[in-house]
Amino acid sequence: MNWPTSAGRLASVSLLGITLLGLTSGCEKATDLGLELPGTSPISATYLDLSVKASTVRQPVVQTVKANSALVGRIRDSFVGTTTAAAALNLLVLPALSPLDSLPAKFTDARLDSAVFSLTFDQVYGSATQPLVLDVLPLKQALDERTVYNSTTAVETNAPLVSSFAAVLNRDNIIQLPTSNSPDVITVASPQRTIRIPLLKPGGTAPLVSSVFAAMTSNAAFNQSTLDGLWKGVLLQPSASHSGNIIGIPRAASRTINVITFYFRTGTEGKRRSYSIYLANIAPPTQAGSFTDGRYFTQLTTDFTGGALAGLTPQNPLTAARTNGLTYVQEGTGLNTRLEFTGPELDSLRNNPTLVINRAELLIPVRQLSNGLFPYPSALYLYEVNDTNQILTRQSGASTIDRLVQQDEPVQLSSGALVLPSSTGVGYPAPVLVPFGQNPTQFYTVSITKYLQVFLQNRFNTGEDRPSGLLLSPALRNSEGLLLPQQSGTVANLNLNRAQLDANNIRLRVYYSKLQ
Numbered sequence: 001m002n003w004p005t006s007a008g009r010l011a012s013v014s015l016l017g018i019t020l021l022g023l024t025s026g027c028e029k030a031t032d033l034g035l036e037l038p039g040t041s042p043i044s045a046t047y048l049d050l051s052v053k054a055s056t057v058r059q060p061v062v063q064t065v066k067a068n069s070a071l072v073g074r075i076r077d078s079f080v081g082t083t084t085a086a087a088a089l090n091l092l093v094l095p096a097l098s099p100l101d102s103l104p105a106k107f108t109d110a111r112l113d114s115a116v117f118s119l120t121f122d123q124v125y126g127s128a129t130q131p132l133v134l135d136v137l138p139l140k141q142a143l144d145e146r147t148v149y150n151s152t153t154a155v156e157t158n159a160p161l162v163s164s165f166a167a168v169l170n171r172d173n174i175i176q177l178p179t180s181n182s183p184d185v186i187t188v189a190s191p192q193r194t195i196r197i198p199l200l201k202p203g204g205t206a207p208l209v210s211s212v213f214a215a216m217t218s219n220a221a222f223n224q225s226t227l228d229g230l231w232k233g234v235l236l237q238p239s240a241s242h243s244g245n246i247i248g249i250p251r252a253a254s255r256t257i258n259v260i261t262f263y264f265r266t267g268t269e270g271k272r273r274s275y276s277i278y279l280a281n282i283a284p285p286t287q288a289g290s291f292t293d294g295r296y297f298t299q300l301t302t303d304f305t306g307g308a309l310a311g312l313t314p315q316n317p318l319t320a321a322r323t324n325g326l327t328y329v330q331e332g333t334g335l336n337t338r339l340e341f342t343g344p345e346l347d348s349l350r351n352n353p354t355l356v357i358n359r360a361e362l363l364i365p366v367r368q369l370s371n372g373l374f375p376y377p378s379a380l381y382l383y384e385v386n387d388t389n390q391i392l393t394r395q396s397g398a399s400t401i402d403r404l405v406q407q408d409e410p411v412q413l414s415s416g417a418l419v420l421p422s423s424t425g426v427g428y429p430a431p432v433l434v435p436f437g438q439n440p441t442q443f444y445t446v447s448i449t450k451y452l453q454v455f456l457q458n459r460f461n462t463g464e465d466r467p468s469g470l471l472l473s474p475a476l477r478n479s480e481g482l483l484l485p486q487q488s489g490t491v492a493n494l495n496l497n498r499a500q501l502d503a504n505n506i507r508l509r510v511y512y513s514k515l516q
Helices: 207-218 224-230 449-457
Strands: 024-028 042-051 053-058 069-077 081-089 111-120 123-126 132-138 162-167 172-178 185-191 194-200 234-238 245-250 259-266 271-279 296-303 326-330 335-340 355-365 381-385 393-396 399-402 443-447 469-473 498-502 507-515
Touching: 053 326, 069 123, 069 132, 069 234, 069 296, 081 245, 111 207, 111 245, 132 194, 162 194, 194 207, 207 224, 207 259, 355 449, 355 498
Parallel strands: none
Antiparallel strands: 024 042, 042 507, 053 335, 069 081, 069 245, 081 234, 081 296, 111 194, 111 259, 123 245, 132 162, 132 234, 172 185, 259 271, 326 335, 326 498, 335 469, 355 443, 355 507, 381 469, 393 399
16 A cells, blocks of 8 residues: 655644654655754654554434435445335425416316326436336325434335336437538437336326325315325335345426426317426425425435344444454445554653654555445545444534544635634534545545644543544534535435445554654
8 A cells, every 4th residue: 555655734733752662664854744843953754654443333323314315225235235225205385386377276177197206316326227126105194393304214104106116227318419510410328317107197097196186176276285185295115126226316406306297188178288296305496485395314224134244233343353354434324434543552652852743644545446336435524432432522602513523724714714723623524535636546534633632632622531532434414513615515415425444554644753
């Protein structure tokens, strides 16, 4: 594994001791490191690689309510196990997108032809050539504001509206485009990312669909309350026999995606018309007027039987020795990696006034080319946890905020002002990133210079315990205390992106200078 041997430019921090015996070290010129050293001239600028204890941890609950995507499907992975995803969503009446003037009640002799459930997907985990076989079931009760929904929440349903529908995921639209040599054209294939599920075919029967259309026909003031009294919402789940893929259904503001459309004819001439109701994962459209947000969430379960993580539970983490030298981070499944700075190597980083730590960074290698099924997470984050892997919190005003390792570098706000985050503050969690230009991806890294100083000297806020470990996670759990818009926007992300980490080679690299 080729690690970087050049630290970024960073002012030195206060004196911390270090004993060199038994530690892997390397020497570099101070000019190569780009260090700014205080006062005296250093004899050398060197680095140490300290080993880090790593284990795979499973968080029992994943926050999935109102995420940027809803997930549906089932996939078997030889490393982790079988993950099943089902999406529960309310239905919405949105006059801003389907005006009351287009209601069947506004026309003479409205006759229902068909009803079609349209779903747009933007991500396929697993095989795109294999159809997604799914069921559509009506909810017995609408999702409400008083109930907490997450990956473990179960909902009750009535008999399926549709069973074992095979949704093709690799269909293309063929488009003909004109060229400069008219009338010649070129043919272009554009991926079709829409699933159309017939809820009522011409001449067919579907009591629930027919009752909703009857209300649309008889009530010129058809509204959300009327719909809720008839149709509480839907659960989209993979059929029992399906395995092979999971799709992501995005949250977006559009009148053409994630809708149930009623097609009908009116008058003696039989003019064709339509009226739509919407899934609750639609984002507020522009100029939506009195748009009321809906409720939706994704149920997620993972069966680890037969894989390297068999036996993993929230109460039973697995060390890297039990998982073939790998640990895991994956959103959706709740897989995180616990990191511990322990042992005599760490204890030696204290109370030697002849040494200065200039930079400390975590180097986290990934298993090479392990992103064929699930893409690598774009960023990871470090939570402070106790012995039972509970995330520690701190108070920020009246709010209780997760304790995350904060950024070392100054942060430029949208106003242009520079802020230097506090190591014991909130608001600017340090993203653990893949360095720009790596191809293929080799490792993640993050600077934790100031945090290491606080950790070693136990200079946390009054009343706060020193964490026994850090939890490396691909998810930010909530928006409380996040002050950067680009990070607060990632809180609601839901995906199955994953990294397999080479746990035996995770290192805490410490650059230091020895003073005369």
